[in-house]
Amino acid sequence: MSGQVALSLQNRNPDVLSCIANLSNDEVFTPPGFANQMLDIVAEAWADAHHGASIWADSSLRFLDPFTKSGVFLREITSRLNEGLRDELPDLQERVDHILTKQVFGVGITQLTSLIARRSLYCSKRASSTHSIVKSFTDADGNILFEHVEHTWVGATDFLETADADGNPVTKGTNGRCKYCGASQKALDRGNELETHAYAFIHTDDIKARIAELFGDDMQFDVIIGNPPYQLDDGGHNNSATPIYQLFVENAVALNPKFVVMVTPSRWFAGGRGLDKYRERMLKDRHMRNIVDYPKLYDGFPGVKIRGGISYFLWDRDYDGPCAIQTMWDGKPLGEPVSRRLDQFDVFVRWNEAVPILEKVLARAEPVLAARVSSQKPFGLRTFFHGSATPAGIKDPVKLYGSQRVSWIDRSEVVQNLQWVDQWKVLMSRVQGTSAAVERIFLGKPIVSGPTEACTETYLVAGLFKTETEAKRYAIYLRTRFVRFLVSLRKGTQDAPRGVYGFVPDVPLDREWTDSELYERYDLTAEEVAFIESKVALHTDE
Structure with a gap:
């Protein structure tokens, strides 16, 4: 037995991969404990389909992390296979060589991460060096490849x-x-000379051909697992950056492995720039076996700010049925998993407890507020647009609600929807959210806006009315916990466009609605009311 091999497979205390700093919010290193949770769910699915057999005792299976960074998934897979194959391959060196040359593969997302991953897996940045725990490799890359790829402009x-x-x-x-x-x-x-962030796994018209180029024509992977880059590192940030993790998921599924298990931001559940088609495909895919969701900021990845939380899923090629949804809170399961159809609604409702509430609301088949709410730039004026500090000297002044202040413009400066200027309106902020780990407000305070008033795209026009009374009643309705709870089911980040109002019923404005009246109207139980009020706070000035 090689002492070098034995040392490399010992437990590490502390584990260096739990301490390594992230490169950025779009290239996040996965904590070892989190990676092992994902591997556990793969092992459970394999055992269910193979009469309790261990996936780690099968020497024929191949595992791929196609966007490896720290190498944590490959390292933990190797550790498990090392234990599982003891009986079949009792010699440690033979067993390690078999696992690392025949079963475990990776594609680095950058030159740097490929070196880190090789160091994690082979104990050497060069797989063929004398320091490597593998004795069968003849090239420096081993099975962790990196290929410099150019974008196609x-x-x-x-x-x-x-x-x-x-x-x-x-x-x-x-x-x-x-x-x-x-x-x-x-x-x-x-x-x-600089990193292009053109990832090999998605810069191809034919992912099967790309894999054949990298690993050989006969390569078929059984498990594809990992934590893909989340968004383009091209100057965008936060909600404005373009997500790309869906491209990795789609190519992984296209390779038709037995399992795909990946951790991604949860924004795709209900929103996200450019994610509509991806969400539709995911919700219709009956091979989705599990979703494990971390709604609380920082919960899954401590110190990494990913608005809307993160989640991982298990896609099972041979499974056809409902998906088991497990919510995690403070690192622990919140209740039991619930199996349900992902395509029950046009977005994924992450809270299992919310589904029966929403079913009661939608059962009345009432119009929804999304039909009332305007699109972005209701008057054609950008966020940074501001008028004069006073109406003095303006021929036909219009009061303008804008970013952080009110100003005055001439009516002729209104670009579109001029007819709305002289109506009663209710304005809602397009962005609402805090840096708190748990969001509990979801919508800003409505502004009742009278005739001769308009707004920039900082706000949406949430409704138009003939009278001040109707507008005030509508504003009161928007402030209820009931409304904000339904908004929260479609709102994963600070952004609050028209679509987040898609579950909110357009109730008659014949009264000033209270939460108690709304709970009674929709026949909500005491437990359902308690759940709503545990998730949504009163407005701070109430």
Whole structure:
């Protein structure tokens, strides 16, 4: 037995991979404990389908992390296989060589992470070095590959005259977008000396052909697992950055393994820029066996701020049925998992307890407030637009609600929906949220806006009314816990566009609605009321 091999497979205290700093919010290192939870759910699914057998005792299976960073998934898989294959391969060196050359594979997302992953897995950044615990590799990469890939720029409208490597004149676009991931050419067309973030696993028209190029024509993976890059690192940030994790998920499923298990932001449940088609596909996919959801900020990945929380899922090629939903809170299961159809609603309702409440509300088949609420830029005025501090000297003044202040403009400056200016309106902030780990407000305070008033895109026009009385009643309705709870089911981040009102019934404005009246109207039980009020706080000025 090699002492080097034995040392490498001992428990680490503390585990260096639990201490390593993240590269950025879009390239997040997975804590070892979290990675093991994901592996546990794979093992349970395998045992269910194989009469209790252990997946870690099968020497024929192949595992792939196609976007490895720290190598934590590959390391923990190796550790489990090392234990599971003791009987079949009793010699430790033979067993380690078999596992690491025949069963465990990875694709680094950058040159740096490929070196980190090899160090985690082989105990050496070069798989073939004398320090490596594997004795069968003849090349430095081993089974953790990294390939420098360039973006494929399309759609440019600006061009410059330059020369190729041989000095021949060429015309080159400068403001295109990558056809695969949508990256900005201006930000990421920067040569070989800097990282391009053109990930090999998604920059291809044929993922099966790409895998064959990397690992050989006969390579078929049984388990694809990992934590993909979340968004484009091209200057965007927070909600404005373009998500790309869905591209990794789709290509992993296209490889048709037995299992796909990945951790991603949970924004896809109900919103997210460019995620509508992905959400629709995921909700209709009856191979989705499990979703484990961490709604609380920082809960799954301590210190990493991912608004809307994170979750991981298990896709099972041979499964066809409802999906088991488990909510986690402070690192522990919150109640028992509940199996339900993902496509029951047009968005995924993350709280199991919310489903029967929503079913009661929707059973009345009433119109919803999304039909009342305006789209972005209701008057065609951008957030940064401001008028004069006073109406003095303005021929036909209109009061303008804008970002952090009220100003005055001339009626002629209203770009669109001029007819709304002289109606009673209720305005709602387009963005509402805090940095708290748990959001409990979900909507800002409604503003009752009278005739000769308008707003920038900081606000949406949530409703138009003939009278002040109707507008005030509507504003009171929007402040109820009942309304804000229904909004929360479609609101995963600070952004509150028209769509978040898609579950809120458009009730008659014949009274000033209270929560008690609304609970009674929809026949909610005491337990359901308690759940709503545990999730939604009163407004701070109430």
